[in-house]
Amino acid sequence: MSKNSKLLTGPINLNNPITVQVLGICSALAVTVKLEPAIVMSISVTAVLALANVIVSLLRNTIPSRIRIIVQLVIVAALVILVDQILKAYLYDVSKQLSVFVGLIITNCIIMGRLEAFALGNKPYESFLDGIGNGAGYAMILIIISAVRELLGAGTLTLPGLGELRIIPQSFYDFGYQNNGLMILPPMALIVVGIIIWVQRLKTRELIEEA
Amino acid sequence: MKGLLKYIEKIKPNFEKGGKHEKWGPIFESFETFLFVPGHTAPKKGAHIRDAMDTKRLMSIVVIALIPALLFGMWNVGYQHFMSIGKEMCFIKTFGYGFLKVLPIIIVSYVAGLGTEFIFVHIKQKEIEEGFLVSGMLIPLIIPVDTPLWMVAVATIFAVIIGKEVFGGTGMNIVNPALLARAFLFFAYPSKMSGDKVWIAGLSEGQNVVDGFSGATPLGQAVENGSKIVDGLGHQLSTFDYFMGWIPGSIGETSTLMILLGAILLLYTGVASWKIMLSAFTGGAIMGIILNIFATDTNLAMSIPFYDHLLLGGFAFGMVFMATDPVTAAQTEKGKWIYGFLAGFIAILVRVLNPAYPEGVMMAILLMNVMAPLIDHYVVRGNVKRRLKRIKVANN
Numbered sequence: 001m002s003k004n005s006k007l008l009t010g011p012i013n014l015n016n017p018i019t020v021q022v023l024g025i026c027s028a029l030a031v032t033v034k035l036e037p038a039i040v041m042s043i044s045v046t047a048v049l050a051l052a053n054v055i056v057s058l059l060r061n062t063i064p065s066r067i068r069i070i071v072q073l074v075i076v077a078a079l080v081i082l083v084d085q086i087l088k089a090y091l092y093d094v095s096k097q098l099s100v101f102v103g104l105i106i107t108n109c110i111i112m113g114r115l116e117a118f119a120l121g122n123k124p125y126e127s128f129l130d131g132i133g134n135g136a137g138y139a140m141i142l143i144i145i146s147a148v149r150e151l152l153g154a155g156t157l158t159l160p161g162l163g164e165l166r167i168i169p170q171s172f173y174d175f176g177y178q179n180n181g182l183m184i185l186p187p188m189a190l191i192v193v194g195i196i197i198w199v200q201r202l203k204t205r206e207l208i209e210e211a
Numbered sequence: 212m213k214g215l216l217k218y219i220e221k222i223k224p225n226f227e228k229g230g231k232h233e234k235w236g237p238i239f240e241s242f243e244t245f246l247f248v249p250g251h252t253a254p255k256k257g258a259h260i261r262d263a264m265d266t267k268r269l270m271s272i273v274v275i276a277l278i279p280a281l282l283f284g285m286w287n288v289g290y291q292h293f294m295s296i297g298k299e300m301c302f303i304k305t306f307g308y309g310f311l312k313v314l315p316i317i318i319v320s321y322v323a324g325l326g327t328e329f330i331f332v333h334i335k336q337k338e339i340e341e342g343f344l345v346s347g348m349l350i351p352l353i354i355p356v357d358t359p360l361w362m363v364a365v366a367t368i369f370a371v372i373i374g375k376e377v378f379g380g381t382g383m384n385i386v387n388p389a390l391l392a393r394a395f396l397f398f399a400y401p402s403k404m405s406g407d408k409v410w411i412a413g414l415s416e417g418q419n420v421v422d423g424f425s426g427a428t429p430l431g432q433a434v435e436n437g438s439k440i441v442d443g444l445g446h447q448l449s450t451f452d453y454f455m456g457w458i459p460g461s462i463g464e465t466s467t468l469m470i471l472l473g474a475i476l477l478l479y480t481g482v483a484s485w486k487i488m489l490s491a492f493t494g495g496a497i498m499g500i501i502l503n504i505f506a507t508d509t510n511l512a513m514s515i516p517f518y519d520h521l522l523l524g525g526f527a528f529g530m531v532f533m534a535t536d537p538v539t540a541a542q543t544e545k546g547k548w549i550y551g552f553l554a555g556f557i558a559i560l561v562r563v564l565n566p567a568y569p570e571g572v573m574m575a576i577l578l579m580n581v582m583a584p585l586i587d588h589y590v591v592r593g594n595v596k597r598r599l600k601r602i603k604v605a606n607n
Contacts, residue, residue, distance in 0.1 A: 176359055176361070177361075178362075178400050178402070178403070180400070181398055181399050181400065181401055182395060182398040182399035183399070185398060191373060194377075198377070
């Protein structure tokens with residue numbers, strides 16, 4: 001496998017930002033009650049991450065290392081405001097559901113982590129790929145969590161453009177089936193993340209640390 | 212029985228190492244030890260002392276201690292049901308009705324829980340542990356009688372996997388699995404776990420119910436009516452009624468008398484810690500007294516006498532059977548006092564001061580389960596510090 005394609009696929013499984021690096025958990029809990037906000041959030045984070053990576057990578061030789069954190073923050077904040085304005089303009093409903101969490105992308109650990117660990121030491125094109133890859137890894141986990149939570153918690157799946165689709169048929173409810181209220185509560189997101197980590201480690205042995 | 216033993220001996224080689232069905236060995240062994248006492252004994256050479264008190268014996272004693280509460284619970288299910296439809300029934304019919312209502316819940320709880328355990332035994336290739344024997348009996352006793360069976364199954368499976376198996380099985384769990392099952396039900400399906408309708412069999416369908424009958428539990432009424440607590444037909448209930456337990460509530464929790472019988476057995480055999488029980492009831496009583504002193508008109512539940520608090524709801528059941536779980540309770544002797552006291556204290560605090568939760572025992576015990584390692588840590592550190600000081604004094 002070439003080095004560049006590893007940058008893209010690595011973060012999806014072996015180096016996943018949420019399940020392996022355990023970064024960005026906060027937003028994974030907060031925006032995953034429904035599928036649509038989770039998808040929009042993933043796209044926003046991916047866009048901010050990729051662009052911030054490129055910009056920081058371009059500036060990496062001119063940023064004095066003593067003030068690099070503040071410079072990175074300014075770059076990320078500018079991008080996040082841009083994303084926030086775009087969402088407000090074109091996806092107002094979703095932007096309202098995401099509320100403060102779009103703004104909080106600034107403090108998302110994945111972004112600062114990738115800027116520090118990757119963009120400051122690599123060329124722009126590689127940094128861009130790294131940003132897309134990590135964004136995709138984040139998106140994958142977010143989508144799994146939110147699909148599970150919405151399906152079991154509300155019996156629906158909300159897709160962008162299609163609206164709310166009822167997945168669990170009415171006949172189930174007539175037989176006494178009930179939506180699981182625990183799925184709507186944040187603790188369940190944490191438990192679902194835990195179960196994903198569990199399954200991932202069962203499948204990929206190289207992730208298991210030596211005791 | 213002899214024939215069965217012979218058959219087991221005959222097929223045993225198939226399941227031993229190198230045998231045909233080696234993979235199924237752990238499951239086979241689980242069944243074998245369930246049916247018969249294992250044949251192996253201590254070697255003859257050297258001094259070996261083996262106590263007869265193993266996990267299985269320990270668990271069996273707890274299950275036996277639960278039986279009075281279970282039988283009374285069955286009778287009470289029938290009694291409350293027939294009261295709601297305005298009929299007087301003989302003892303046998305009352306008990307029989309409750310028996311038929313409760314038995315399916317017990318069966319579902321055991322089948323779902325043991326099934327999950329067996330799957331994990333097979334995956335992990337280790338011997339089965341007996342921990343679920345108690346949890347499987349506790350779960351039916353702490354839920355309302357009208358809980359749908361599939362919910363019981365889902366909650367049990369969730370509790371066994373997330374509460375126990377992910378931590379490494381019996382003895383490694385942080386929280387009590389039975390309480391976790393209840394907490395799961397409580398948050399996942401609140402409409403089936405709280406309110407006025409769920410505590411009495413058949414009341415939610417509402418057929419043949421006497422006019423004006425109310426199925427509210429005493430604690431459910433306490434928030435609005437203070438100590439003016441009535442039974443379904445409007446008769447005032449007394450402390451004696453709470454003690455005997457012919458009141459609506461979860462299946463096994465209502466009768467303090469029957470729980471007391473179980474507690475005596477647990478304390479006599481030394482299975483449960485008397486320190487936890489005593490301090491839990493002390494903690495509950497102290498909180499009750501504090502609330503009595505500061506009782507206001509805005510929260511009438513505060514004016515319930517403190518001794519009634521110890522009899523009502525799941526307090527006695529939780530503190531006797533769940534808080535004393537040797538795995539999840541504090542391990543140090545001093546820690547047990549703190550753990551029990553806080554469990555009782557917080558239970559009454561949540562029950563009275565949080566209108567969203569008419570009963571706080573579940574929350575209090577789960578919270579203290581999580582806190583128990585911390586309590587132990589500080590008790591041990593404190594001990595180390597004290598002894599270090601002693602050394603320094605001696606050196607000087």
